[in-house]
Amino acid sequence: MKVLVIGGGGREHALAWKLAQSPRVSKVFVAPGNPGTATESKCENVSIAATNIAELLAFAGREQIDLTVVGPEAPLVLGIVDSFRDAGLPIFGPSKQAAQLEGSKAFSKDFLARHRIPTAMYRVFTEAAPAIDYVREHGAPIVVKADGLAAGKGVIVAQSVAEAEAAINDMLGGQFGEAGARVVVESFLSGEEASFIVMVDGGNILPMATSQDHKARDSGDTGPNTGGMGAYSPTPVVTPQIADIVMETIIEPTVKGMALDGIPYTGFLYAGLMIDDEGRPSVLEFNCRFGDPETQPIMMRLDSDLVDLLQAGIAGSLDEVQCQWNQQTAIGVVIAAHGYPADVRTGDVIRGLDAIPNNVKVFQAGTRSDGANIVTAGGRVLCVTALGDTVRDAQAAAYAGVKTIDFDGGFYRDDIGWRAAAREKA
Template sequence: IPTAAYQSFTELEPALAYIREQGAPIVVKADGLAAGKGVIVATTVAEAEKAATDMLSAGTFGDAGNRIVIEEFLEGEEASFIVMTDGKTILPLATSQDHKARDEGDTGPNTGGMGAYSPAPVVTAELEKRIMDEVIQPTLDGLAADGIEYLGFLYAGLMISSDGTPKVLEFNCRFGDPETQPIMARLNSDLVELCQAAIDGELADKSIDWDPRAALGVVMAAGGYPSNYRKGDRINGLPNVIGIEGKVFHAGTAMRGDDVVTTGGRVLCVVGLGDTVAAARDAAYARVERISWDNVFFRRDIGHRAIAREE
């Protein structure tokens, strides 16, 4: 299964020696669940050393950072490839691409995701076949060889290199966030029916019907995310988006009396639909501009790679 060259460490000094040997840029990962924020793309050796020290010595990510993975920095374009399987049949879902960096131009700290769109133009029909043949099927075959009959969703986070080779960045045993929101906006089939078919081992009899339009989601976050952020701010304007095609997915929200207030870092994901990614972007941002709270933050360039392709 194609992936980056890597080594794992539980002790700091060997990790630091490996970083100095490999140089930068290099990627330092907490080898555990870290809410999508346990990956540091270090552009300098000093930055990588600090990330490794924070994880292994300072406990920045708690138990998730007791073991770290230091791996080769891969260049290319990221894509998310999610399938569902009943252990025998593999049913691919719509492709998608998210935006991990907090700031525009894909800069700033890593986050759980600041927005996403579906489909991902970088994943052509030919590339989809390669991903199925070189990544998904061998992974499920390997699990089966280990006595694990995998059933459910499998998410492969991929880097597509300039020559079109897909390399695995990560696996998740779930949908992705915020990729799920635009994918669900395009799903015409009954999700519960598909899940039941997977449980019953009957996915071979199923197909998935997708809205042919593109969907794009913009994450509206609390100022300060992914670090310290305030909670409890009243969200204004939610009734103003009724009637604009798309959907507002709530994440870090709660009711306080009659008010909807913020309770998390990523607060809302606002999704628009359109015949092109550019049109879906316009629909999403038309909704975003009608919603506000104190110190709200969002990227204004979600979908920029796909839109550049359309132009």
């Protein structure tokens, strides 16, 4: 069968790599893909942007694609799933309406409140003055979020009232255009974050392996927030008991609530969680797709055929399939480009990709071919991923891979997985 993966980052490289391993798959097209996906067996890049729904639809129809899976949120929020479904093309992902769980923070907060799903207290504002009054009343730390998609930059965890006020003025003043026409102001939650990702077919839920992302740019969880500097799976903070609580108090009510509201959810559903000191999880955010970089370590651990799972997701039979996971730990370390997450420099030649140890997989993201070279083309350039029997073994293998790679301005965190490693020691 022929499969189409939409997107061109590290997440899509990992999905394409995994799909190509299925004996049922003859061809994996990746639109637009990257130089990494171009060199995977069975894979071919198609030069269509992830948000060009009309051309993607025409391509999928022409090639008679049997299964399409969407990586990034933008095409989902634009309604790619509705368009493919209308054309009778099998696709796994949420409808445009359902994708609002990620596409509008006001929608998702109102949904959570209506269905009594644990999340931070909040208010939605369209005018600066009442938002600022609210901040002054509640004090700092406090969190200000642009309603719409802002490429991971629309959330300010303000340490002072002045910082929150500035964020409100910037957002409502047009910093993110329409995405900031409304802001959510919410209370600050403390605890440990985790990513809880499931597949949903409208009613049935199939949990993926647990994982933890590292959002801060620098080691020790310092520096500005990024799209994610690395991730690992499984994460010990989500104990089997906490996973049960997450399913009962968050995931199941969300899937039921969406169905009750007349917008049944299909696709990957990603709950970004804060788990407090007593092990109680709250929702920080929903994403309507797989995480990046969580996908990379999670796909390394998936023993089941991803095609079977995606087809069950489309057919509404996720209750009939099971996920088999490699029991090892997988760690993915992102190597980022000079300037990330602010002004990223591109065009630096990447050296060492041909000397990667056999037990390491490098997923490419912000790269492009330039003659015989692969050069940097975005903020997060590579995700170097490896398995290990222990967290420390996985770290050692991944960092051995990282050290073989070199490009001007490239940098990475040296502590991906530190929380799990600390627990392992204890």
